[in-house]
Amino acid sequence: MVRKAKLAALGLLRSAGCFELVGNSTWRRQRLLILCYHGVSLHDEHEWRPRLYMSPEQLDQRLELIERLRCSVLPLAEALPRLQARDLPPRSVAITFDDGTYDFYKQAYPLLRRRGFPVTVYQTTYYSDYQVPVFNLICSYMLWQRRNDRLADVPELGLKQSFDLRTEASRHRVVRTLVEQSERENLTGIQKNQMAKQLAGALGTDYAALSASRILQLMNAQEVTEIGRTGVDIQLHTHRHRSPDQEALFRREIEDNRSRIQALTGKPASHFCYPSGIYREQFFTWLKNECIDSAMTCDTGLASSNDNPYLLPRFVDTTGRTQLEYESWLTGVGSLVAFRRLAPQRYILPED
Numbered sequence: 001m002v003r004k005a006k007l008a009a010l011g012l013l014r015s016a017g018c019f020e021l022v023g024n025s026t027w028r029r030q031r032l033l034i035l036c037y038h039g040v041s042l043h044d045e046h047e048w049r050p051r052l053y054m055s056p057e058q059l060d061q062r063l064e065l066i067e068r069l070r071c072s073v074l075p076l077a078e079a080l081p082r083l084q085a086r087d088l089p090p091r092s093v094a095i096t097f098d099d100g101t102y103d104f105y106k107q108a109y110p111l112l113r114r115r116g117f118p119v120t121v122y123q124t125t126y127y128s129d130y131q132v133p134v135f136n137l138i139c140s141y142m143l144w145q146r147r148n149d150r151l152a153d154v155p156e157l158g159l160k161q162s163f164d165l166r167t168e169a170s171r172h173r174v175v176r177t178l179v180e181q182s183e184r185e186n187l188t189g190i191q192k193n194q195m196a197k198q199l200a201g202a203l204g205t206d207y208a209a210l211s212a213s214r215i216l217q218l219m220n221a222q223e224v225t226e227i228g229r230t231g232v233d234i235q236l237h238t239h240r241h242r243s244p245d246q247e248a249l250f251r252r253e254i255e256d257n258r259s260r261i262q263a264l265t266g267k268p269a270s271h272f273c274y275p276s277g278i279y280r281e282q283f284f285t286w287l288k289n290e291c292i293d294s295a296m297t298c299d300t301g302l303a304s305s306n307d308n309p310y311l312l313p314r315f316v317d318t319t320g321r322t323q324l325e326y327e328s329w330l331t332g333v334g335s336l337v338a339f340r341r342l343a344p345q346r347y348i349l350p351e352d
Helices: 002-015 018-023 056-068 076-084 102-115 135-145 168-184 189-203 207-212 221-229 247-265 281-289 323-331
Strands: 033-037 092-099 120-123 233-236 271-273 294-300 312-316
Touching: 002 018, 002 323, 018 323, 033 294, 056 102, 056 323, 076 092, 076 233, 076 271, 092 102, 102 221, 120 271, 135 168, 135 189, 168 189, 189 207, 221 233, 221 247, 233 247, 247 281, 281 294
Parallel strands: 033 092, 033 312, 092 120, 120 233, 233 271, 271 294, 294 312
Antiparallel strands: none
């Protein structure tokens, strides 16, 4: 009911000319819309996780709207200094993709390049060296594909009972059990991939074909190098997609990530994105000590010159967003009427 009312209100505001008025305002010109995307489906991933993936057709519609509204799409490295200097062009937008998955290379990159839009990819690098799917994601996806079935017990995987896969909660319990077992045994990426193969066997899934499709895999080293050489800005997202609470481990994640990115692209990396949007106050000092210039959250909003550079908000675009909502954020109206700005995995104060 609330969502319907909000969409109706946005429709009235657009009809009344408010979108155009705000989009052309000095207020909007002093703010940067940083768009955040994750995955662009190779197959049906947007049906599996609509908050993480969207179809290439929907992404193409988004990019077409950016063009139609005459937004100024800037490289992140240009946009952030101009934001601080209050020197942004009208309707400024920066486009970012998290994780650096193969589907970015296959689906999103050609659409962006065709329009000449600059883009920043926050690349996690551990799985770039292993041509296997990301463990927890592929397990979740395979279980979702069998969502009308039951999974018999698989004792060797720690699954000591059968599971009804018709519910998301039950599927999540299976994934959680597998992840916890892999953590207890301190398994490598290759060893976890063997676990995923065992799960596929229990589900009757052709794991070889699934892996060959490159679904839920990161770009490999050659692909990262290629897009880096053709203008894509590759930045930091930690090596293993995690944010340890210990300073030494946290900084090692950045150092490993940075050294791998520089080896692949030949360029330094000084912008950071928090994995899963999780951040703590003590991270800010650690980031500063690593000479990080900015850090992106998944909190919703337009970035302004008053924002903490280590708490920059973005607009996380998903399958569930309508074109009307998207247009409202491009013009700035969406920010003015937003109810909730903090992401579910939000700012956490340091523990005593």
